[in-house]
Amino acid sequence: MDGFEIAVFEGDGIGPEVMRPTVELLTALARGHGRYALNFETLPAGAGHYREHGVSLPGDALARARRADAILLSAMGLPEVRYPDGTEISPQIELRMELGLYAGVRPVFQFGQSCPIARFGGDQRPVDFVIVRESTEGLFYSHGKGEVIDDSEARETLRITRATSEKLFDFAFDLARQRKADGRGAGVVHCVDKANVFQAFAFFRRIFRERAEAFPDIRAEAAYVDATAMWLVEKPQVFDVLVTENMFGDILSDLGAAMMGGLGLAPSADIGERNAVFQPCHGSAPDIAGQGRANPIAMVLSAAMMLDWLGRTRGQEAMRADALRIHEAVREVVTSGGPLTPDLGGTASTGEVVAAVRDAALAAVAA
Numbered sequence: 250m251d252g253f254e255i256a257v258f259e260g261d262g263i264g265p266e267v268m269r270p271t272v273e274l275l276t277a278l279a280r281g282h283g284r285y286a287l288n289f290e291t292l293p294a295g296a297g298h299y300r301e302h303g304v305s306l307p308g309d310a311l312a313r314a315r316r317a318d319a320i321l322l323s324a325m326g327l328p329e330v331r332y333p334d335g336t337e338i339s340p341q342i343e344l345r346m347e348l349g350l351y352a353g354v355r356p357v358f359q360f361g362q363s364c365p366i367a368r369f370g371g372d373q374r375p376v377d378f379v380i381v382r383e384s385t386e387g388l389f390y391s392h393g394k395g396e397v398i399d400d401s402e403a404r405e406t407l408r409i410t411r412a413t414s415e416k417l418f419d420f421a422f423d424l425a426r427q428r429k430a431d432g433r434g435a436g437v438v439h440c441v442d443k444a445n446v447f448q449a450f451a452f453f454r455r456i457f458r459e460r461a462e463a464f465p466d467i468r469a470e471a472a473y474v475d476a477t478a479m480w481l482v483e484k485p486q487v488f489d490v491l492v493t494e495n496m497f498g499d500i501l502s503d504l505g506a507a508m509m510g511g512l513g514l515a516p517s518a519d520i521g522e523r524n525a526v527f528q529p530c531h532g533s534a535p536d537i538a539g540q541g542r543a544n545p546i547a548m549v550l551s552a553a554m555m556l557d558w559l560g561r562t563r564g565q566e567a568m569r570a571d572a573l574r575i576h577e578a579v580r581e582v583v584t585s586g587g588p589l590t591p592d593l594g595g596t597a598s599t600g601e602v603v604a605a606v607r608d609a610a611l612a613a614v615a616a
């Protein structure tokens with residue numbers, strides 16, 4: 250039986266609350282059929298770790314994560330814990346940069362009718378698109394490098410490179426191809442930018458057009474980010490794959506999370522050439538931490554994305570099947586009315602929701 254090493258960052262706030270039951274769910278599922286094994290190693294990092302030890306991502310933890318087959322991360326950061334430059338502790342940004350995780354994959358889809366915004370434009374079809382957020386440069390390149398010149402001026406730098414952009418666009422076109430083959434997408438990629446105002450984005454769009462030539466079966470469209478924000482509210486059904494700069498993707502993906510029914514439902518993956526981190530789109534939610542009411546579904550769906558990625562890249566069909574089982578189990582729980590956490594109108598605890606998903610997924614293994 251093949252075994253896989255999974256590095257786990259429990260992080261801050263609600264991080265451990267959503268991570269621990271998710272790891273238990275993955276363990277139960279793998280044991281349920283015995284086709285592969287997952288070995289989890291919990292590693293230190295985050296705002297809490299920085300507060301106690303003065304370092305947010307220890308070198309040894311980074312080295313171990315780099316060697317692992319995949320990395321699971323919940324959320325890091327606490328508003329009151331800051332670096333000397335006044336910004337928040339955010340080792341997840343360092344991880345993305347250190348490991349070259351250029352493709353931030355943020356799928357947006359609906360379980361049942363959980364999307365009030367998407368019906369605003371009158372179209373009743375379900376929403377199903379993916380935001381591919383460049384995750385190592387763009388405006389986030391400036392992280393830790395910004396400059397407050399004096400009390401009247403501050404500056405940050407936005408960086409776009411050809412090498413990363415080419416990889417990013419190829420990833421997005423490949424994804425659109427895959428979704429078309431799966432009958433899930435229309436085979437269209439929108440490059441979302443601000444090429445009307447900034448040279449860096451005109452450069453970004455030019456590289457997009459160049460790479461599009463290698464994918465003649467996929468329609469390549471370009472759109473400005475401001476109009477895209479409006480269309481995402483008015484007619485999200487026209488989108489299939491959107492590819493964009495880091496900061497724009499950060500913002501639009503929280504809009505996407507709202508379409509799914511809230512941040513507690515939205516998963517993500519940050520994928521590079523060798524490593525990948527799987528984590529929810531949400532943060533450490535300090536306002537509800539320690540109450541046992543955090544919605545674990547975004548974390549659970551991120552873990553399902555990990556199984557799917559491992560399954561695809563390591564040729565493990567059993568892992569891809571489990572990813573699908575988790576997905577269907579979540580759908581069953583959400584559409585049948587529960588158990589659900591308070592953010593979705595329920596009264597269940599984090600643990601009760603994961604237990605319901607686990608039972609439904611294990612029942613599918615037995616069937």
Ligand SMILES: NC(=O)C1=CN([C@@H]2O[C@H](COP(=O)(O)OP(=O)(O)OC[C@H]3O[C@@H](n4cnc5c(N)ncnc54)[C@H](O)[C@@H]3O)[C@@H](O)[C@H]2O)C=CC1
Pocket residue numbers: 263323324325326327328337341512513514528529530531532533534535536537542543544545547592
């Ligand atoms: N990738 C990461 O690790 C991220 C970390 N952060 C950090 O997290 C901290 C809090 O940031 P916020 O802006 O408050 O964003 P947040 O995503 O933590 O919370 C925003 C709102 O959504 C709710 N929420 C988030 N996740 C939820 C869940 N699973 N279940 C139920 N409700 C949930 C929260 O209670 C809050 O009302 C900050 O330190 C921030 O820097 C923020 C975003 C992403």
Ligand SMILES: CC(C)CC(=O)C(=O)O
Pocket residue numbers: 326339341342499530532
């Ligand atoms: C807090 C940031 C580091 C990250 C973020 O908002 C995100 O990954 O969506």
Ligand SMILES: [Mg+2]
Pocket residue numbers: 499500503530
């Ligand atoms: Mg964000």
